[in-house]
Amino acid sequence: MTRSSFMTRKELIGFLILAAVIFLLLPAMLDSFRLNLFGKYLTYAFVAVGLALCWGAGGILSLGQGVFFGLGGYCMAMFLKLEASTPENTAIQSTPGIPDFMDWNQLTELPVWWQPFYSLPLALLAVLAVPVVFAFIIGFAMFTRRVGGVYFAIITQAFAAILTILIIGQQGYTGGVNGITDLRTLLGWDIRTDEAKTTLYFVNGVLLFAVLLIAQYVRKSKLGRLLIAMRDQEDRVRFSGYNVANFKIFIFCLGAAFAGIGGAMFTLQVGFMSPTLVGIVPSIEMVIFCAVGGRLSILGAVYGALLVNWAKTSFSEAFPELWLLGLGGLFIAVVMFFPNGLAGVWSEQIEPRLTKLSKRSDTATPKRAAERAPAE
Amino acid sequence: MFADYSWPELGAIFAMQGFAGLILFSVFVLMALGLAIIFGQMGVINMAHGEFMILGAYVTYLLSNLFADYVPALFSMYFFVAMFLAFIASGALGLFVEWALIRHLYKRPLDTLLATWGLSLILQQVYRSVFGAREVGVSIPDWMMGSLPLTDLIEIPINGIFVMVLAVSISLGVYIMMFRSNWGKQVRAINQNRVMAGAVGINTEWTDRLTFGIGCGVAGVAGSAFTMIGSTGPTAGQLYIVDTFLVVVFGGAASLLGTIASAFSISQAQSIMEFFLSGSMAKVLTLLVVVGILMIRPQGLFAMKLRK
Amino acid sequence: MSEQMIIEVEDLTVSFDGFKAVDALNLYFEKNACHVIIGPNGAGKTTVLDLICGRTKATGGSVKFKNKELLSMREDQIVLAGVGRKFQTPSVYEDLTVSENLELSYPKGHSVFGALIFRRDDPVQTRIQEIAETIFLEDLLDEKAAFLSHGQKQWLEIGMLLIQDPELLMLDEPVAGMSVAERKKTAELLNRIIQDRSVIVIEHDMGFVADIATRVTVLHQGKTLSEGSMERVQNDPKVVEVYLGH
Ligand SMILES: Nc1ncnc2c1ncn2[C@@H]1O[C@H](COP(=O)(O)OP(=O)(O)OP(=O)(O)O)[C@@H](O)[C@H]1O
Ligand SMILES: [Mg+2]
Numbered sequence: 001m002t003r004s005s006f007m008t009r010k011e012l013i014g015f016l017i018l019a020a021v022i023f024l025l026l027p028a029m030l031d032s033f034r035l036n037l038f039g040k041y042l043t044y045a046f047v048a049v050g051l052a053l054c055w056g057a058g059g060i061l062s063l064g065q066g067v068f069f070g071l072g073g074y075c076m077a078m079f080l081k082l083e084a085s086t087p088e089n090t091a092i093q094s095t096p097g098i099p100d101f102m103d104w105n106q107l108t109e110l111p112v113w114w115q116p117f118y119s120l121p122l123a124l125l126a127v128l129a130v131p132v133v134f135a136f137i138i139g140f141a142m143f144t145r146r147v148g149g150v151y152f153a154i155i156t157q158a159f160a161a162i163l164t165i166l167i168i169g170q171q172g173y174t175g176g177v178n179g180i181t182d183l184r185t186l187l188g189w190d191i192r193t194d195e196a197k198t199t200l201y202f203v204n205g206v207l208l209f210a211v212l213l214i215a216q217y218v219r220k221s222k223l224g225r226l227l228i229a230m231r232d233q234e235d236r237v238r239f240s241g242y243n244v245a246n247f248k249i250f251i252f253c254l255g256a257a258f259a260g261i262g263g264a265m266f267t268l269q270v271g272f273m274s275p276t277l278v279g280i281v282p283s284i285e286m287v288i289f290c291a292v293g294g295r296l297s298i299l300g301a302v303y304g305a306l307l308v309n310w311a312k313t314s315f316s317e318a319f320p321e322l323w324l325l326g327l328g329g330l331f332i333a334v335v336m337f338f339p340n341g342l343a344g345v346w347s348e349q350i351e352p353r354l355t356k357l358s359k360r361s362d363t364a365t366p367k368r369a370a371e372r373a374p375a376e
Numbered sequence: 377m378f379a380d381y382s383w384p385e386l387g388a389i390f391a392m393q394g395f396a397g398l399i400l401f402s403v404f405v406l407m408a409l410g411l412a413i414i415f416g417q418m419g420v421i422n423m424a425h426g427e428f429m430i431l432g433a434y435v436t437y438l439l440s441n442l443f444a445d446y447v448p449a450l451f452s453m454y455f456f457v458a459m460f461l462a463f464i465a466s467g468a469l470g471l472f473v474e475w476a477l478i479r480h481l482y483k484r485p486l487d488t489l490l491a492t493w494g495l496s497l498i499l500q501q502v503y504r505s506v507f508g509a510r511e512v513g514v515s516i517p518d519w520m521m522g523s524l525p526l527t528d529l530i531e532i533p534i535n536g537i538f539v540m541v542l543a544v545s546i547s548l549g550v551y552i553m554m555f556r557s558n559w560g561k562q563v564r565a566i567n568q569n570r571v572m573a574g575a576v577g578i579n580t581e582w583t584d585r586l587t588f589g590i591g592c593g594v595a596g597v598a599g600s601a602f603t604m605i606g607s608t609g610p611t612a613g614q615l616y617i618v619d620t621f622l623v624v625v626f627g628g629a630a631s632l633l634g635t636i637a638s639a640f641s642i643s644q645a646q647s648i649m650e651f652f653l654s655g656s657m658a659k660v661l662t663l664l665v666v667v668g669i670l671m672i673r674p675q676g677l678f679a680m681k682l683r684k
Numbered sequence: 685m686s687e688q689m690i691i692e693v694e695d696l697t698v699s700f701d702g703f704k705a706v707d708a709l710n711l712y713f714e715k716n717a718c719h720v721i722i723g724p725n726g727a728g729k730t731t732v733l734d735l736i737c738g739r740t741k742a743t744g745g746s747v748k749f750k751n752k753e754l755l756s757m758r759e760d761q762i763v764l765a766g767v768g769r770k771f772q773t774p775s776v777y778e779d780l781t782v783s784e785n786l787e788l789s790y791p792k793g794h795s796v797f798g799a800l801i802f803r804r805d806d807p808v809q810t811r812i813q814e815i816a817e818t819i820f821l822e823d824l825l826d827e828k829a830a831f832l833s834h835g836q837k838q839w840l841e842i843g844m845l846l847i848q849d850p851e852l853l854m855l856d857e858p859v860a861g862m863s864v865a866e867r868k869k870t871a872e873l874l875n876r877i878i879q880d881r882s883v884i885v886i887e888h889d890m891g892f893v894a895d896i897a898t899r900v901t902v903l904h905q906g907k908t909l910s911e912g913s914m915e916r917v918q919n920d921p922k923v924v925e926v927y928l929g930h
Contacts, residue, residue, distance in 0.1 A: 061486045107579055150421050150485045151674060161618045162663045170657030223799040229777040236775045239737065240601050240789045240844065241763035250796045255832050280618065284493055291490065324501035327682035331494025335487040336480060 006220055014299050015212070019272070022205045032194045039201035040210055041268045041309040046290040048301035049208075050255030055287070056295035057224060058229030060250045061146065064138075064156030065259050065286045067163050068131035070278030072260025075130055077273035078114060079123035080183035080191075100182070104195075105172030109275025113175075115357050120187060120220025127264040128257050131249045135256030139249040146245075157280055164279040179274025183267065191268055200269045207265065208302065211258050218254065229253060258288075288327070291334045303342055389651055399536045399605070402543035406598035407616050408623040409550050412635040414591035415624055417563050418584060420478060421489040424496035425620060426613025427532035428592045431469060431499070432462030432599030433608040434507060440514040440603075452517040459600045466596025467589045474588040479581070496614065503610035511609035520604060535604045535621035542601045550594060551632060563587050622666050628676030638677055642666060689708055690715045690852050690882040691736065696745035699733060705731045708745070713852075719779045720893050722917075723903035724927050729886045732903070733854050737761045737769045749852065750795035764794065768850030772857050772886075774837035778830035782821055782840060785829055786812045789844040811847060818877070819843035820869065835866035839873070846877060853877070854884045859892060867895060890918075902927060 007015070026038055047065050054060045087096040093103040098110050116122045135141045138159065142152055167174045175181070183191065190196055218224050230237045230244055238244050276282065285308075294303025308330070315323040338344060381389065391610035411425050422428075436458040443454035471494065481488040516535060521534040554560040562583045565573040574580045602608070623642060627634030642662060671674070693711040697704060706728045713719045722728050734740040736747050738759040747754040754762055763769075777785050790811065793802030816822040819839040824832065829840060838858060845853060858874060859867045871892055874885075880898060887893050893900065893914065900917045902909040904927070910920040917923055 010801055055486075061489075061539055061718075063489075138671075142674075145671070145674050147671075147674040150419075150489060151625065151670075153486065153489060154421075154618075155627060155670060158618055158622055158663055158667050162667070165656050165663075168658050169654060169660065216718070218800070221800050222787065222793055222802040222804075223796065225780060225788060226799055228779050229788055232779055233775050235739070236777065237788070238759045239739075239763055239769050239771075240848065241760050241794050243758065243760045243794075246796050247799070281614075284490075287490065321501060321505060324504075326498050328494040328497030328499075328501070331497065332477065332491050335484075335491040335494075336477070339487070 007216060008262040015209075015216075018104055018212075018299055018302060019209065022208070023202070027198075027201070032198055035201050036194075036197040036269065037313060038306065038310075039197060039204050040266065041306050042201070042204040042302075043262045043266040043269060043327050044286060044289055044309060045208055045302040045305035046211055046265070047255075047259045047286045048293060048305040049211055049298050050258035051287060051290040051360075052293075052295060052298045052301040053215055053218060053227070054251050054255040055290065056297070056301075057219065057231065058227040058248060060248055060252060061153045061279070061287070062156045062255065062284050063153045063287065064158075064160040065255065066160050066278045066280075066283035067156075068135060068256040069263035069266070069277070069286070070163065070167075070273070071131045071134060071263065072127045073263030073267045073273040073277065075117070075123055075126040075248075075260075076267040077180040077183060078117040078266035079120060080186060080267065081180050082110075082114070082118050083186070084307055098330060099175070099180070101104065101175045101178070101180075102172055107172050124264075130255045131256040131257035131260035131263075135253045136249060139252040140245075142250075143245040143248040148248075157283065160278060160280045164275045167275040167278065169196065175274075177275060177277070179272055181272040181274075183271050186268065192271060195267065200265070204265050204269065207261060211261065212298055212302070214254075218251075219298065223247065223250075242342070262318075288331055289340075290332070292341050293328065294341030294346075296340060297343035300343030300346075307342075356370045390648065393648045393651050394644065395532055395536075396650075397644040398540060400647050401640050401643035402540045403602070403605075404619065404623050404643050405543045405547060405636055406539075406601055407595075407620045408597065408627075408635050408639055409547060409632075410593070410595035411620050411624050412627070412632055413550065413554075413594065414588055415621075415632070416635070417567050419485060419588055420482070420588065421485060421492065421621075422478075422588075422591070423489055423492040424473075424499060424613075425592075425595055426616045427496045427499035427503075428466045428470065428595040428611070428613075429599030429616065430503060430608060430613040431466050432459075432596030433603050433612075434503065434512075434599075435462040435465050435596070436600040436603045437507075437512050437514050437608060444515060451515075452519060455517065455520075455600075455604070459597055462596040462600035463593040464596075466599070467593030470592025471585055471589040473592070474585045478588060479584065482584075494675060496617075500610045500614070506674040509610060509612065511607040511612070513607035514603045516604060539601050539604055542597075546594065546597060547632075547636060553590070553633060559583065559586060559590075577624065618663075622663065622670075626666050626670060626676055631676075634677050688715050689713065690745075690750060691884075692748045693732070693736070694746050694748075696732070696735060696747060697743045697797040698740060699730060699743050704908050706735065706742075709887070709903075709907065711901060711908065713882065714882060715882050716880060718878045718885065718896050720885045720887055720897040720900050721903055722887065722890075722893060722900060722927065723909070727903040728906040729903055730856055731770060731906075733856055733884070733886065736762075737767055737854065739769075760794075762847070763850070764791075766851035768845040768848050768853050770845055770853075770855045770858060771839050772860070774834065774841050775843070776829045776832075776837050776840050779828065781826050781828055782816065782832070783812050783825040785840055786815055786843055786847050789847045791848050815843045815847045818846065819873065835862045835870070838862065838866075838870070842873065842877070852882045852884070855888045857888065858885065859887065859889055868894075 004035070022042070027035060030038060042376045047069055051062070051065060071314065081099045085097060090096045090098070090100060090103070093100065095103055095108045098107065100109070116126070141146070142155065147155070168177050171177070185191060191200065223373055226237060226242065226247055230247060234244055263273070266277070289305040290301045290307050291304070292308050293302065294300030311326070312323060316327055334341060340348070410428070411422065414420050414422050414425070433668055436455070439454050439458040439461065443474065444449045477491055477495065478488060481491060516655060520535045523531040524537070525531050554563070562573070562578045566580050566583055570580060622638050624635055624644065627636070627638030645665065646658055646662040649661055653661065689712050691711070691713040693709055696706055696709045698706045709732065711732070721732065722883070723729050731740060735742050736754060738754065738757060742755050745755075749765060749767060751802070752765060754765075757765070777788070780788070787804060787808065790808055792808070793799045813822065816825055819842060821836060821840060821843065824836070829837065832840060842855070842858065855874070859870050862870060874896060885896065895912050899912070900914050901911045902917055902923050907924065910917050910923045
């Protein structure tokens with residue numbers, strides 16, 4: 001009987017390969033401009049990993065992950081904006097010392113709820129807490145009333161729409177459609193330079209691995225197995241004495257926290273935050289990152305985020321018209337032909353062949369290979 | 377916020393916003409009817425619903441040009457031909473999509489959602505390639521222009537009235553189809569017990585396809601009607617999808633009457649709030665209230681009790 | 685009186701859109717007895733169990749478990765209070781292995797935090813092994829439940845109940861759909877596990893009922909038709925007419 005361990009050998013190898021890709025291969029192959037782009041893609045991977053837990057394992061499809069990504073990102077952006085809006089930098093404004101977009105919108109004073117964002121610890125706390133509290137409220141209301149499936153998906157999508165409209169409408173407080181731009185330094189460290197962006201890429205990678213390890217722990221814990229059980233037989237779980245709603249709320253909040261971290265890192269890496277990253281379209285694209293990678297696999301989710309975004313950038317550079325067709329086709333193909341995404345293709349197609357190959361070349365055990373064949 | 381207005385003024389405001397709300401109501405009803413058929417009766421989430429509407433709008437656009445160029449004498453009547461063709465075009469596309477895509481995914485609603493989203497992206501790009509990225513508008517026949525003065529303060533635009541009339545007649549049409557026609561009976565039978573319906577000889581596969589087709593066709597007609605009050609662009613459909621779903625879910629997915637009632641309450645709330653708040657805040661507030669109510673009462677306003 | 689009763693059902697009613705599936709029902713189940721409910725299809729047997737374990741919300745009445753009112757409790761609270769339930773159709777977690785299925789029913793780590801830090805330590809392992817032997821699945825512990833036969837799934841679900849160690853065990857048609865051989869094994873299994881436990885069983889197989897029942901209740905149209913020992917019930921003319929006759 002196997003003991004449930006934190007990581008099998010195979011999984012460890014998977015983690016190591018990904019680490020090699022992120023920390024060695026990509027930095028070696030790409031110039032700093034491209035590496036910065038991949039840094040941006042990595043921030044989406046945080047969301048995709050959260051979705052692999054919520055949707056893949058737990059069966060909870062959220063079409064509003066952009067909300068949490070955005071909330072995390074805005075919290076970070078507010079801190080950076082305040083740091084950039086020193087009275088000296090903003091001397092030409094009619095009210096110096098407040099963010100420029102506030103000044104343009106005739107605000108003469110910093111709103112109270114912006115005040116805490118002068119402090120980095122508070123801002124970092126908010127990066128996690130704001131998305132989680134939001135997710136908790138939504139999750140609590142929905143899951144204790146046993147709303148799930150497509151209803152949950154649509155309601156979360158509505159939240160993505162609401163938050164976008166709100167941000168755009170309240171431009172005096174949020175920077176409106178342009179978002180919060182012209183961010184400069186983090187505690188005096190200029191984040192706009194190439195070196196800074198490369199550093200941020202590695203910070204991103206490290207944080208992503210921290211998140212992956214947390215996700216791996218959750219997946220391998222009893223809670224992870226409960227999620228799968230709930231996805232398939234919710235009633236049975238209930239009648240084994242579990243309060244199903246609490247587990248769903250937890251995993252939804254965890255996904256939101258991951259997305260929040262991703263958003264904050266996006267702000268740092270790219271240097272702005274805007275409502276275009278919050279709405280319906282980006283939110284559902286985040287789902288496709290996860291689906292392409294394989295909704296059941298947290299490592300797959302990372303590859304999905306990197307690949308889809310890389311394809312998006314390269315395609316939209318070369319043939320902008322084709323990208324939407326490609327993306328649309330990707331949605332359909334993944335659902336119809338590769339429901340387990342790249343991870344599925346790997347474990348169902350490539351891996352068995354690799355083992356077969358290695359077995360075949362291993363002439364000492366031809367019989368075992370022959371024995372295995374009918375079982376496959 | 378009411379303090380700045382006198383009572384008669386408030387009355388006039390409510391009346392005028394009420395009319396604006398009625399037009400919005402018609403728009404919501406038109407958008408939601410097709411979806412209510414597809415989502416309510418089949419449980420299928422069609423995220424490309426908006427693009428089926430846009431197809432109807434483009435068909436209308438093409439016909440208005442065609443009539444203007446070749447049979448200007450009949451121009452005043454082109455709209456009725458266009459509406460019919462919009463139904464056929466969107467309906468046919470719907471039949472095809474059901475056959476190619478939806479029928480493989482009936483047991484996987486979340487996957488249907490993603491696949492139809494992919495479909496919507498493809499359709500958007502096709503529209504953009506064929507019709508261009510810019511919005512297009514149709515020429516409205518003369519008889520639809522202008523407005524009826526009701527009092528010296530209140531005027532109602534004729535095209536608005538026309539859209540309302542359309543909304544009412546299409547609702548009636550759908551209602552009659554649903555509750556009088558053979559197809560309607562079969563759809564409702566399948567909705568209640570699919571296995572049983574199959575056992576008593578209903579061709580469930582064909583009924584599903586037809587239902588999806590009719591739902592898409594109705595969307596096409598809605599899109600056609602929209603050209604009378606606004607212009608059409610490749611991504612216009614996406615703007616409607618959340619509203620439309622909320623209207624249907626809020627009404628209680630399986631109930632046509634519920635859909636109409638919810639379209640009414642949401643549109644009225646939004647247009648009245650719009651006068652006092654900025655447009656975007658009114659929208660945010662309306663959506664928040666709707667979502668809030670849905671959280672408390674997930675089954676919507678009019679729930680049908682069905683055994684699972 | 686309530687001292688020896690594990691469950692007291694009083695005036696229990698549920699109506700589905702006016703149709704009363706259970707109608708002002710009174711039932712008393714004794715501690716450490718095996719109580720069998722029989723009755724024609726649609727009599728409301730499953731619904732009674734659904735009401736007790738909170739799956740269906742009652743329209744009126746009361747259900748007391750050891751003098752605690754169950755009707756106001758959530759399903760998981762009812763389970764944790766000590767009521768275990770097996771469903772009519774086997775429901776196990778197909779994507780998980782047999783041992784994982786059992787592990788999830790082990791009565792520890794039921795909160796979110798508890799589930800996160802739950803370790804499959806030696807007592808848990810031993811218990812899983814023990815139960816697996818009881819339910820004839822000790823060789824299939826690492827098999828995915830999806831690959832089990834229908835009968836084996838039924839056993840697994842019974843095992844999932846046993847590992848919970850509930851005070852009251854409710855089984856809905858535990859031998860339905862089994863082969864003759866499986867049926868015999870299951871009867872043997874049930875006979876073993878109902879010792880010293882309060883059990884409510886729903887069953888159609890009269891031979892099986894005669895074998896295990898200490899007391900039998902006949903339901904008909906949501907009401908009690910007859911009650912008592914197997915012998916008494918079998919000879920009740922009303923019961924013969926609506927149920928046993930055919
Ligand atoms: N949720 C529900 N909604 C509507 N009717 C229901 C519901 N649950 C049960 N019923 C009805 O209540 C009656 C009793 O059903 P129940 O499943 O309790 O019967 P049963 O005695 O277990 O029958 P069987 O021996 O076939 O299992 C049936 O007529 C059934 O159709
Ligand atoms: Mg039953």
